[in-house]
Amino acid sequence: MRNTVYGLKRLLGRKYRDPQVQKELQLLPFAVVETATGSVGIKVNYLNEEHVFSPEQCLAMLLTKLKDTSAVALQTQVNDCVISVPSYFTNNERKALLDSAAIAGLNVLRLFNETTATALSYGIYKQDLPAPEEKPRNVIFVDCGHSSLQVAACAFHKGKLRMLATAADPHLGGRDIDLILADQFCKDFQTKYRIDARSSARAFIRLLTEVEKLKKQMSANSTTLHLNIECFMEDKDVHSEMKRADMEALCDGLFQRVEITLRQCLEQSGLALEDIHAVEVVGGSTRIPAIKQIIEKVFHRSPSTTLNQDESVSRGCALQCAMLSPAVRVREFSVTDVQGYPIAVSWDASGDGEAPGEIEVFPVNHAIPFSKMLTFYRREPFSIRASYVGNVPYPDRNIGIWTVKDIRPTAEGKAQKVKVKVRINLHGIMNISSASLIESKESPDNDVPEEQQKINENSEQPQNETANGQPEEGEEKKEKKKKQIVKSVELPIESLTFGFSQVELNQYTEQEFKMIAADRQEKERADARNALEEYVYELRGKLSSDDELGPFVLDSDRETLTRQLDDMENWLYEEGEDCNRQVYQDKLTELKSKGEPIQLRRLEHDLRPAIIEEFARALQLGNKVVEQFRAKDPKYAHLTEDEMKKVEQTVVQSYKWLEEARSQLASTPKHVQPSITIAQIRQERTNFENVVTPIVNKPVPKPESPPKETKEAEKEVGDNAEQNQQQTNQNQEQPQQNCTQDEKMEWSST
Structure with a gap:
């Protein structure tokens, strides 16, 4: 219990003294300490040593396990993935999750908000969505799971999903209901049995498990339900009861927060109740009748459960x-997500006396991914700070500080134009992606590149020309215009944001790979030990005198081998408890050298009769062929006497060998290694068939073709007959060609 880590989602990317972390520590059975940097450290026992891992490292271990499970199921290596995150996660928490994936060796294609993922799984299978020019289908998604409540409003078009607004309560889920009920039962047990369930972590976890079962029963029953736990604490059995109405009264404060979150999302979306097509619910806690009633009260419609809630x-x-x-072909479906919290950027004062400034670059529910370009006029490096605005479920609103370097004034000492790109990427992480210095320079025509001069000449042809294309008389010559060259120079940016540095990531990744290798070695060691233990039990169970291996071993040898197996079993549970893999493999090889000959003798004894019978049947067939040949069977008339004598001689020799083998095997005791093995019998049969089969299956020769003169005579006779037939046909047709119409009718009737 104290070495099993869970609940990492609420610890990820947070400091030890974070109020949320301190609240979580009261519920977690494993040890959590503060590291030198003020972060959370989870103390566990690994390889019989105390280790302290960060929540990011522990999550990387979980991702590694999921990666291996997926690779085994798919029979291919898994590298790319999409990871879901709660919609209320801030910049720091998202970066911490990306660090965990990097440690696990995963390439995250996108951090996907849970509400957006739910909306995608709903919309992509809908074939009746409105066309882009029509009114969208608006759907509300309510996700109330074990630890949080998330609500989202979405607009669907054919092949398109656009998130309108999101709202969340990170501390409102099924777990919070369980804790309220568990506290009530703790008070009840204190009164009835004089025991404090909070004083024992194991007892409290058992109570939470039973309370969760009771809560699920309340969703289907409004009657009084009983809670019974045997040997709960101090060898005492506890009993209590509760009704659904009692649970709803205790959790009334939580249910009020559910209504507040639902109305907040509805307000931010700007939708009227009649514009909402459906309210889809997912998550285990949405099965609670009180939450369904609140959803129906706010949206004036019954919640729909067409999606898989889990x-x-x-x-x-x-x-x-x-x-x-x-590599995968999917129907086109556009997904536009939104930013959950407003983000503002501020900057330092300039050297020209300009005051510091601040602007909100991404308001709440702004579409992402999205980039914005900010323009500054500076003559020296400056810093930009980004932070959240308003109420954020994270103690530190600061996102990061970016310093734009290598800015210098112009030759005249003036400030230069600097463009900075501020971006929220696919992961929902805000960053200063680039900064560039815009330099402009004036030069005459002869300083402009040749291609640019040609463009300028074509664009500056005189407008009033004569017929021959020459300027009119008296037109003044125009002076050479100054041309302006604009050049963009990328500027280096130094960032100070939350998350591991590249050096730390490399260090943690190397540590993770070492632990993966240690796990693999431990699995191989455990497999070798299990194989040895399994062989000891299996062989010993078959060695009794009336068991399957008993007749194939002498009594004295059986006793010796049984004693060795008993000693090996005792060694496994004493000195051999934690040996390395090679020791177990050597022990297994030693035992197999004594047990396998016995098993081989039994296998030979069981399979030998069928093999001998097959050989005898082949000899009978060969003898039958000889008899049919002697009886002048036309089927073998094409065989010569010498060939048949060879077959007959081979049959006699093989039959003699088989009879001698039968005699030897019949006189050999079962516990003695047979002088003739199955392999030898099969080889003898193969030798017999190699001689007999080609002769018996010899094809019948084809009949000889007739002489050449006979063929030519037959051809002449055929040609003469064909000519005679043609002449007869011509004679029959000739009268019809020379007679009149009446004669033709008469000829025809004739």
Whole structure:
């Protein structure tokens, strides 16, 4: 219990003194300490040593296991993936999740909001969505799971999904209901049995498990339900009861927060109630009748359960991963997500006396991914700070600081134009992606490149020309115009943001690979030990005198081998408990050298009669062929006497060998290695068939072709007959050609 880590989602990317972390520590049975950097450290026992891992490392271990499970199921290596995140995750938490994936060796194509994944799994299978020019289909998605509540409003068109608004309560889920009920039962047990369930972590976890079962029963029953736990604490059995109405009264504060979150999303989306097509619910806690009633109260419609309440998020992630993969063909479906919290950027004062500034670049529910270009006029390096605005479920609103370097004034000492690109990427992470210095320079025509001069000449032809193309008299010559050259120079950016540095990532990745190798070695060691233990039990169980291997071993040898097997079993559970793989393999090889001959004798004894019978049947067939040949059977008339004598001689020799082998095997005891093995019998049969089969299956020769003179005579007779037939036909047709119409009718009747 104290070495099993869970609940990483609420610890990811946070400091130890974060109020949320401190609240979580009261519920977690494993040890959590503060590291030198103020982060969360999880203390566990690994390879009989105390280790401290960060939540990001622990999550990387989980991702590694999921990666291996997927690779085994797909029979191929898995590298690319899409990972779902709660829609309320901030920049720092998202970067921490990406660091975990990097440690696990995964390439994250996209961090996908859970609400957006649910919407995608709903919309991509709908064939009746409105066309782009029609009014969209608006759907509300309510996801209330074990740990949080998330609500999203979406607009669907054919092949297109656009998120309108999201709202969330990170501390409102099925787990919070379980804790309220568990506290109530703790008070009840304190009164009835004088025991404090909170004082024992194991007892409290058992209570939470039973409370969760009771909560699920309440969703289908409004009667009084009983809770019974045997040997709960201090060898005492506990009993209590509760009704659904009691649960709803205890959790009334939570249910009020559900209504607040639903109304917040509805307000931000700007939708009227009549514009909402459906309200889809997912997540285990949406099965609670009180939550369904609140949804119906807010949206004036019954919640729909067409989606799989437990798999909709993972299904949406799988679809998004297929869309981003070049190897899978998926129907085109556009997904536009939104930013959950407003983001503002601020900057330092300039050297020209300009005051510091601040602007909100991405308001709440702004579409992502999205980039914006900010323009500054600076003569020296400066810094840009990004932070969240408003209420954010994270103690630190700061996102990061970016310093734009290598800025210098113009030759005249003026400030230069600097363009900075601010971007929220597919993962929902805000970043300063690039900065460039815009330099402009004036030069005469002869300083402009040749291609640019040609363009300028073509664009500056005089407008009033005579017929011969020459300027009119008296026109003044125009002075050479100054040309302006604009050049963009990329500027280096130094960032100070949350997350591991590349050096730390490399260090943690190397540590993860070492642990993977250690796990592989441990599995091989455990497999070798299990194989040895299994062989000991299997061989010993078959060695009794009336068992399957008993007749094939002497009594004295059986006793010796049984004693060795008993000693090996005792060694396995004493000195051999934690040996390396090679020791177990050597022990197994030693045992097999004594057990396999016995098993081989039994196998030979069981298979030998069928092999001998097959050989005898082949000899009978060969003898029958000889008899038919002697009886002048036309089927073998094409065979010569010498060939048949060879067959007869081979049959006699093989039959003699087989009879001698039968005699020797019949006189050999079962516990003695047979002098003639199955392999030898099969080889003798193969030798027999190699001699007899080509002779018996010899094809019958084809009949000889007639002489050449006979063929020519037959051809002449055929030609003469054909000529005679043609002449007869001509004679029959000739009268019809020379007679009149009446004669033709008469000829025809004749």
